[in-house]
Amino acid sequence: MIRTFINRLLGKPDRASGAGPGKRATATAAVIPLGQREEVPASEHRIDARLLDERAVRVVRTLKEAGHEAYIVGGAVRDLLVGMPPKDFDVATDATPEQVKALFRRAYIVGRRFRLVHVVFGRGQQHDVVEVSTFRAYLDASSAEQVQGNERTARQEISDKAHVVDASGRVLRDNVWGEQVQDAARRDFTINAMYYDPTTQVLVDYHHGLADARARVLRIIGDPRARYREDPVRIVRVVRFAAKLGFALDPATAAPLREMSALLANVPASRLFDEMLKLLQTGHALRSLEELRRHGLDRGVFPILEAVLHPRQPHPLRARFIELALADTDRRVQEGRAVAPSFMLACLLWHDVQARWTALREAGEPPFPALQQAIDAVFEARIGDVSGRGKLAADMREIWQMQPRFERRTPASAASLAAQPRFRAGYDFLRLRADVGEVDPALADWWEDYHLGDEEAREALVQMLRPAAAPRRVRRVAAPAAAAAADPDALPPGESADALPAPAKRRRRRRRKPAAEAQAADRDAAAG
Numbered sequence: 307m308i309r310t311f312i313n314r315l316l317g318k319p320d321r322a323s324g325a326g327p328g329k330r331a332t333a334t335a336a337v338i339p340l341g342q343r344e345e346v347p348a349s350e351h352r353i354d355a356r357l358l359d360e361r362a363v364r365v366v367r368t369l370k371e372a373g374h375e376a377y378i379v380g381g382a383v384r385d386l387l388v389g390m391p392p393k394d395f396d397v398a399t400d401a402t403p404e405q406v407k408a409l410f411r412r413a414y415i416v417g418r419r420f421r422l423v424h425v426v427f428g429r430g431q432q433h434d435v436v437e438v439s440t441f442r443a444y445l446d447a448s449s450a451e452q453v454q455g456n457e458r459t460a461r462q463e464i465s466d467k468a469h470v471v472d473a474s475g476r477v478l479r480d481n482v483w484g485e486q487v488q489d490a491a492r493r494d495f496t497i498n499a500m501y502y503d504p505t506t507q508v509l510v511d512y513h514h515g516l517a518d519a520r521a522r523v524l525r526i527i528g529d530p531r532a533r534y535r536e537d538p539v540r541i542v543r544v545v546r547f548a549a550k551l552g553f554a555l556d557p558a559t560a561a562p563l564r565e566m567s568a569l570l571a572n573v574p575a576s577r578l579f580d581e582m583l584k585l586l587q588t589g590h591a592l593r594s595l596e597e598l599r600r601h602g603l604d605r606g607v608f609p610i611l612e613a614v615l616h617p618r619q620p621h622p623l624r625a626r627f628i629e630l631a632l633a634d635t636d637r638r639v640q641e642g643r644a645v646a647p648s649f650m651l652a653c654l655l656w657h658d659v660q661a662r663w664t665a666l667r668e669a670g671e672p673p674f675p676a677l678q679q680a681i682d683a684v685f686e687a688r689i690g691d692v693s694g695r696g697k698l699a700a701d702m703r704e705i706w707q708m709q710p711r712f713e714r715r716t717p718a719s720a721a722s723l724a725a726q727p728r729f730r731a732g733y734d735f736l737r738l739r740a741d742v743g744e745v746d747p748a749l750a751d752w753w754e755d756y757h758l759g760d761e762e763a764r765e766a767l768v769q770m771l772r773p774a775a776a777p778r779r780v781r782r783v784a785a786p787a788a789a790a791a792a793d794p795d796a797l798p799p800g801e802s803a804d805a806l807p808a809p810a811k812r813r814r815r816r817r818r819k820p821a822a823e824a825q826a827a828d829r830d831a832a833a834g
Contacts, residue, residue, distance in 0.1 A: 339491070339513075339528065340444070340487050340488065340490075340491050340512070341487065341490060341491060341512030341513045342512065343486075343487065343510060343511075343512055344510070344511045344512070345508050345509070345510055346508070346509040346510075346511055346516060347507070347508065347509075348507040348508075351387065351509040351516060353383075353386045353387065353502065353507070353509070354386070354389070355504070355507065357386055357391050357392070358378075358386075358395075358504055359392070359395045359434075359436075361395070361425075361427045361434055361436055362378055362382070362395035362396075362397060362436050362504070363504045363505075365397050365410075365425055365436045365438060366378065366397055366503070366504055366505060367504075367505060368409055368410070369397070369399050369401060369406070369409065369438075370505060372401070372405075372409055374399050374400055374401040374405070375399060375400045375441075375486065376397055376398070376399040376401075376503075377397065377398055377399075377501035377502055377503050377510065378395055378396070378397060378501070378502045378503075378504060379396055379397065379398040379439075379500070379501050379502070380396050380398075380493070380498050381394070381396070381498060382394065382395045382396060382502075383498075383500045383501065383502045383509070384497045384498055384500070384515075384519060384551075386502065387497075387500075387516065387519045387520075388519060388551065394437070395436055396436070396437045396438070396439065397436060397437070397438045397439070398438075398439050398440075398441060398486075398489060398501060399438060399439075399440060399441070400440070400441050400483075400485075400486070401440065402440055402483065403415045403421050403422070403423050403438075403440060406423040406425075406438050406440075407423055410425045412425070412426040412427075413425045413426070413438075414426070420439065420442075421440070422437055422438065422439050423437070423438040423439075424436075424437055424438075425437075425438060440483050441483060441484055441485060441486050441488070441489040442482060442483060442484055442488065442489050442492055443482045443483060443484025443485075443488045443489075443492075444484065444488040444489075444491040444492040486501065486510070487512060490512040490513065491512070491513075491527065493527060494526060494527065494533060494537070494540050494543065495515075495524055495525060495526055495527065495543075495544075495547070496513040496514060496515040496518045496525045496526075496527055497515045497518050497519050497524065497525075497547075497553075498515070499511075499513050499515050499527060500512075500515045500516065513527050522551070522552065522553045522554060523553060523554055523555075523556055524544060524547055524548055524551070524553040524554070524555050524556060524559060525556040525558075525559055526540070526544075526556070526558075526559045530558055530559050530561070530562050531562050531566060534562065534563075534566040534569065535566070538567075538569035538570045538572065538573055539570075539573055539577065539578070539581055541563055541567055541569070541570060541603070542578075542581045542582075542585070542603075542607070543581070544559065544560075544563065544601075545585070545594060545597040545598055545601060545603060546581075546584060546585050546588065546594060548597050549585070549588070549590045549593040549594040549596075549597045550588045550589070550590050550594075560601065563601045563602070563603065564601060564602035564603070567602070567603055567606070567607060570607055575690060578607075578608065579689070582608045582610065582611065583647050585598075586632065586635065586650055587635065587639065587645050587647070587650070588639065589636050589639035589640050590636060591632040591635055591636055592629070592632050592633060592636065595611070595614075595615065595632075598611065598615075599615070604616070609687075609688050609689075609690075610654055610655065610688050610689070611654075613654070613655070613658060613688055614628055614654050617657070617658075619661050621657045621660075621661070623657075623742045623743065623744055624657045626742045627653065627656070627657070627738060627739070627742045627744070628653060628654060630738055630741055630742065631650065631653035631654070631738055632650075632653075634734075634738070635650055646701065646731065647698065648697075648698050648701030648702045648705070648731075649701075649705065649731050649734070649735070651689070651698070651702060652701075652702045652705045652706060652735060653735070653738065655685075655688055655702075656706070656735075658684045658687075658688065659677075659680050659681055659684050659706055660680075662679070662680035662683055662684060663676055663677050663680040666679055666680060673710065674710075677706070677707060677710070678707075681702075681703055681706055681707075685699055685702070685703075701728065701731070704726070704728045704731075704732070705728060705731050705732050705735050708723065708726070708728070708729070708732030708735070708736075709732070709735070709736065709739070711723050712732075712733075712736050712745075712749060712753060713749070715752070715768065715771055716768070717765075717768050720756060720764070720768060721764070724756060724757055729757070730757075733750075733753055733754070733757060736749070736750050736753065737750045737754075752767060755767055
């Protein structure tokens with residue numbers, strides 16, 4: 307009783323009372339070492355400054371000129387160290403979001419779970435965004451307020467709070483500002499907890515991330531179980547980074563992955579869906595699937611990938627089709643070309659759609675309504691309610707519905723199909739089907755020639771498909787004299803109908819009478 311009173315007096319959580327909504331969490335997280343600051347000069351880290359993004363450097367310089375600390379941070383530093391051009395550049399600073407926003411003409415505060423600032427350069431589809439975060443304090447779960455539910459169901463409860471966790475210890479809000487040493491401690495992996503100042507070319511390292519990057523080891527900061535509990539998505543990120551970088555997992559980091567994967571059930575479906583797309587769109591999709599299998603994450607995590615890796619109705623061509631689709635995706639990413647999530651997902655789920663489509667047609671449903679019903683059923687079962695699903699569903703539906711239309715190659719239908727905005731995606735899908743033997747390769751070749759050909763070539767391709775033409779009936783034209791008799795005004799000037807040759811007489815064929823009718827006629831003639 308006395309201990310409870312003292313704890314309450316000092317503001318410590320009451321361990322005996324349990325943690326209900328609005329109370330302090332009772333889960334005790336392992337203490338994460340803050341680490342020691344180490345400044346590494348350019349001669350040692352050897353980051354190639356030519357790989358830096360000038361917009362990110364401009365953001366850092368603007369913040370520093372205003373009297374703040376600012377560094378390029380996270381994955382960009384990691385990629386620079388291994389010689390990979392970073393896809394995105396993030397900046398970390400001691401300035402608050404409001405202070406950052408005030409320094410840039412086009413800057414917007416975004417996010418609820420983590421408040422960030424997006425500094426925008428350029429306009430339209432060619433614009434670039436540099437994401438700026440404020441150094442955060444490291445606070446373990448015992449110091450946070452706990453709520454029942456998640457980001458959606460407890461939105462009102464957490465709207466005015468800075469540090470909140472759910473019943474499992476997953477962080478729902480983390481907007482308590484701190485120092486750089488704390489910010490480094492709350493990051494997930496050692497290779498993601500380094501800071502680079504492009505103006506001085508100094509690398510700041512607190513957790514031996516440079517050594518791990520050179521040893522190609524992926525190591526989580528602190529106790530892995532506590533860190534996975536804070537954010538279960540780190541379980542997926544481990545797999546993605548291992549596949550992308552080709553790094554080995556530290557044994558302590560890998561050990562609890564399968565055990566802790568049950569925590570992913572509490573993560574919103576839309577966030578998991580985004581993580582799955584990152585797995586498949588980083589240029590190492592096939593390797594990512596191998597890593598999922600290796601760590602026992604190929605079941606119960608991603609419904610789409612589970613359908614791919616463990617289909618209920620195996621299809622003899624499915625594995626090869628998906629392998630070619632993902633290999634094509636990897637190649638496009640490595641060539642710097644765009645990758646559409648809708649196309650990739652259409653490939654992953656095509657054989658599910660095909661199986662339902664076949665079953666519905668066998669049950670008597672007309673082909674096109676059967677295809678529409680099959681698409682709806684598969685989309686709801688495998689994708690469900692995720693952000694952006696409307697556009698995603700429309701693109702996937704269009705690709706799938708094009709497939710039977712490729713079989714009809716009349717002049718009108720071929721021209722209409724080739725004019726569709728998503729024709730190229732539909733054709734690429736057809737080509738994959740042809741490559742695995744699902745359709746005749748000649749069909750894909752014909753459509754490629756048609757797509758690339760001019761009007762004359764397209765007409766010739768369509769004519770080649772027509773059967774041999776039957777002899778055409780010759781239309782008889784009336785003789786000039788007969789035409790003149792019918793219409794004297796039709797004669798050329800200066801000519802008369804009398805000067806024209808007489809039309810040939812046509813012999814009139816008499817109808818042959820039946821025998822009985824002929825005999826009766828003869829009797830009538832004799833009587834008369």
